[in-house]
Amino acid sequence: MSRIIAGIATSHVPAIGGAYDRGAQADPDWKPLFDAYIPVRAWLRQLRPDVAIVVYNDHGGDFFFDKYPTFAIGAADHYAVADEGMGIRPLPRVRGHFEFSRSLVHSLVYDEFDLTVCQELAVEHGFLVPMHLCFEHTPD
């Protein structure tokens, strides 16, 4: 049985990703935003979560209107970083937790959510910006 230990709601404005990649964290226009996440990361280090469930809307990072799910969920060991039209950002691929996803899919489908289950899913700024604001990362 899993236990929910924290919930965070945060902006995912794509420009934050650009500023992060340029190393503009200390730029006077960006510093207040990036500084606000220092205590968030410290808090998360203290909490030591095993898994993060990231809920976001895809902005055409992977999905297109040819087939457009209302709800989709990833169930994979890894998620690629999407090319959103400006090239692939210099971020490591994202580690998934297949067994946790499988269990979540099982419970949600039995609760009558109409899920599209994705064993390949390229993640984009809606996912990546909150992740790199809240967690430090190292390449795999």
Place this chain on the structure above:
Amino acid sequence: MFDLRRSHQGYRINKMCNSLIVKDNRAAFQADEDAYMQRFGLSSEEQQCIRERDWARLVQLGGNIYFLIKLGFVTQNGLYRMGAQMRGETLEDFLKTRHAKGAR
């Protein structure tokens, strides 16, 4: 509101814009826009609006901002440039309304 009717109307525009997530397609678009647009069955009006970067009209024709921005990236038109044009302002005038004056 961008609903299924709008999505149906703008399908070709959005499909072309979405194709620009592939690096080779971006290069092909930049090399020969007209030839590239031929692949997507766009109407002459849709093609004209893309050539003119007429963002407001592209939205009226069913373009979705999530996909139009991919055309924006490849043509050096970020959201601020698009927004300024939609408001009928120069980028410089639009930026005067922003806190971060160096934003683009």
